[in-house]
Amino acid sequence: xxxxxxxxxxxxxxxxxxxxxxxxxxxxxxxxxxxxxxxxxxxxxxxxxxxxxxxxxxxxxxxxxxxxxxxxxxxxxxxxxxxxxxxxxxxxxxxxxxxxxxxxxxxxxxxxxxxxxxxxxxxxxxxxxx
Numbered sequence: 001x002x003x004x005x006x007x008x009x010x011x012x013x014x015x016x017x018x019x020x021x022x023x024x025x026x027x028x029x030x031x032x033x034x035x036x037x038x039x040x041x042x043x044x045x046x047x048x049x050x051x052x053x054x055x056x057x058x059x060x061x062x063x064x065x066x067x068x069x070x071x072x073x074x075x076x077x078x079x080x081x082x083x084x085x086x087x088x089x090x091x092x093x094x095x096x097x098x099x100x101x102x103x104x105x106x107x108x109x110x111x112x113x114x115x116x117x118x119x120x121x122x123x124x125x126x127x128x129x130x
Contacts, residue, residue, distance in 0.1 A: 033053060034058040036050050036062065036099055037049045039096035040094065059120050059124075062087075066090045088120075098113070099115070099116060
């Protein structure tokens with residue numbers, strides 16, 4: 001449900017179910033339904049969310065959000081590069097960023113910015129080693 005002022009990233013796509021079609025692994029090699037909740041400005045109207053089939057896919061979405069922000073800031077630049085520090089700073093500047101992750105017992109657990117930053121680092125490190 002969209003309660004507490006959170007709308008969908010792409011409301012027309014949200015009704016189709018979690019992103020990823022079962023691809024991507026959550027922590028410890030399993031799929032974990034993950035809600036990514038973001039507030040872009042101090043105004044509550046900027047709250048939004050989307051749902052993914054795994055923590056890894058949600059972390060990919062955080063990278064995409066940052067890349068979209070970079071493109072909006074520098075529309076004439078064709079190639080954009082960044083490092084983990086830039087991504088961490090982007091997350092720190094957001095008024096709110098959190099994940100709700102379905103745990104093995106079926107309950108959801110909420111994680112904040114620091115957890116997201118750690119997950120992103122591990123996720124990107126895993127991608128780089130492949």
